[in-house]
Amino acid sequence: QVQLVESGGGLVQPGGSLRLSCAASRFCFKMGWYRQAPGKQRELVALHTNGGLTNYDDSVKGRFTISRDNAKNMVYLQMNSLRPEDTAVYYCNAKTVFPPGDYWGQGTQVTVSS
Numbered sequence: 001q002v003q004l005v006e007s008g009g010g011l012v013q014p015g016g017s018l019r020l021s022c023a024a025s026r027f028c029f030k031m032g033w034y035r036q037a038p039g040k041q042r043e044l045v046a047l048h049t050n051g052g053l054t055n056y057d058d059s060v061k062g063r064f065t066i067s068r069d070n071a072k073n074m075v076y077l078q079m080n081s082l083r084p085e086d087t088a089v090y091y092c093n094a095k096t097v098f099p100p101g102d103y104w105g106q107g108t109q110v111t112v113s114s
Contacts, residue, residue, distance in 0.1 A: 008108060
């Protein structure tokens with residue numbers, strides 16, 4: 001089992017920045033962030049593998065940056081130039097290999113509004 005604890009959400013004005021953090025209870029091969037806006041399906045925001053590969057949704061490329069600190073089992077999402085359409089609950093996700101597993105955090109609300 002892996003426990004994930006997110007922090008860093010909140011209310012920010014358009015054009016502002018937020019940094020999300022996610023702490024995992026142990027090492028995970030792949031960690032990432034998803035988001036779910038009201039009335040919409042959960043969607044991928046960014047992924048980071050242990051090998052350093054990253055993947056971003058087109059809507060956040062150039063604005064969001066995912067990073068990891070493997071020594072601390074942490075993953076971060078730096079969000080810049082935030083837009084109202086970025087408003088959603090953001091979920092940390094982690095995948096393990098031994099044994100295989102797929103885990104979710106409790107979610108943190110990000111609201112972009114003036």
